[in-house]
Amino acid sequence: MEIKKEQNGNALTIKVIGRLDAGSAPELSKELTTALNGVEDLTFDFAELKYIASAGLRVLLVAQKRMNKQGSMKLINVSEAVMEVLDMTGFASLMTIV
Amino acid sequence: MEKITVDATIENLQNVIDFAAEQLENRDCPMKTSMQLQLVIEEIFVNISSYAYHPEIGPATFCMEFEENPTAVLMTFIDGGKPYNPLEKEDPDTTLDIDERDIGGLGIFLVKKNVDEISYEYADGKNILHMKRFF
Numbered sequence: 001m002e003i004k005k006e007q008n009g010n011a012l013t014i015k016v017i018g019r020l021d022a023g024s025a026p027e028l029s030k031e032l033t034t035a036l037n038g039v040e041d042l043t044f045d046f047a048e049l050k051y052i053a054s055a056g057l058r059v060l061l062v063a064q065k066r067m068n069k070q071g072s073m074k075l076i077n078v079s080e081a082v083m084e085v086l087d088m089t090g091f092a093s094l095m096t097i098v
Numbered sequence: 099m100e101k102i103t104v105d106a107t108i109e110n111l112q113n114v115i116d117f118a119a120e121q122l123e124n125r126d127c128p129m130k131t132s133m134q135l136q137l138v139i140e141e142i143f144v145n146i147s148s149y150a151y152h153p154e155i156g157p158a159t160f161c162m163e164f165e166e167n168p169t170a171v172l173m174t175f176i177d178g179g180k181p182y183n184p185l186e187k188e189d190p191d192t193t194l195d196i197d198e199r200d201i202g203g204l205g206i207f208l209v210k211k212n213v214d215e216i217s218y219e220y221a222d223g224k225n226i227l228h229m230k231r232f233f
Contacts, residue, residue, distance in 0.1 A: 022144040023111050051133060053140045054205040061201055068196065081133050088211050089204055090192030 003031055010071070011041040017048040020056030029059045036063070040071030047077035052085050064095055074098055099163045106147040106158035106177060114143050114160055121162050122171065131233040134212045135171070141205035142175050142184070142227060150179025150225065168232050170214075175227045182225055183218045184209075 001024035004015040012035065016028065036042065042063065060075075067073035074096040078086070086092040102117045104110040118139050122132040139160065146158045156179055163172040189210075190203045210216060215230040 021111065021115075021140055022108050022147075051136065053137055053144075054201065054208060055144065057204060058201040061196070061199060064196060081130065084134075085137070085208065088192075088208065089190075090194075090199075093193075094196045094199065 001027065003028060005031075005035060007039075010039055011043070012036070012039045013043040013045055015045040015048065019051040020049060020059070021051065021053045022055040025053075025055035025059050028056075029062070032059065032063055032066075036066060036070075039067075042067050042071065042073040044073070044075045045077055046075055046079060046082055049079060049082055052082045054089075057085070057089060057091055060091065060095070072096070099161055101159055101161040103157050103159040105155050106143065106150060106179075107155060108144065108147050111140060111143055111147070114139060114158075118160070118162065118173075121164075125164050125169075125171070127171070127233050131231070135173070135231060138209045138212045138229065138231075139173070141209050145184060145205060146175065146177045146179065146225075149182065150177045152179075170230055170232045173213075173229045173231070175225075177225050178223055179225065181220045183220070184227065185216065185218050 001019055002017040004017065006013045020028065064073055076098050078097055100121055102114060104113055115136050119132060119136060122135060143158065150156065156177065159176040161174040165172065184206045187203050187206050189207050213229040213231045217228045219226045
């Protein structure tokens with residue numbers, strides 16, 4: 001997994017590339033702990049995210065709960081494979097997906 | 099039957115996934131099905147890694163067998179850790195709103211959603227989980 005960040009004032013876009021699995025999820029989780037400080041508009045760009053497992057869902061859930069308090073969060077360019085997992089778990093209805 | 103035995107640690111997750119992906123590719127399993135099965139394999143392996151021998155480390159064996167007419171893959175996980183039947187875990191309520199949602203149980207729920215048959219037995223001091231998926 002690779003993480004690319006683009007910050008524009010209080011808007012942050014995080015591009016997650018590759019696989020968000022139990023091996024890589026802790027890295028994203030750690031990154032978000034500080035990266036979300038002061039962010040009001042968070043976008044996850046999943047154009048190059050091929051795979052997500054429950055460990056990745058956990059990180060998204062924590063991020064969503066945090067952003068509900070300090071701003072908003074959305075997922076963009078979600079692939080079919082990742083969308084299937086979000087749908088199956090009901091996460092699709094908890095998050096803004098555009 | 100093809101099998102791989104590794105120490106059940108998160109560091110070995112990719113080895114098990116790579117092994118499975120290669121077997122599935124050799125059998126012309128569609129990519130979409132292969133990704134779903136990688137998810138299944140990850141969730142079970144991560145469970146074993148996190149809980150079976152905790153706080154010790156122990157081995158997990160993953161076996162794959164293929165059937166034809168209809169085409170199917172049989173997958174078995176074996177570990178010698180604490181007896182644990184993942185099928186007894188209650189399914190999460192996927193309709194709850196965000197403040198009530200908990201991540202617990204999502205992994206095994208995803209497993210059940212992505213296989214056609216699943217059964218558990220405890221025999222000779224081992225947890226044995228059998229799964230079957232047609233493709």
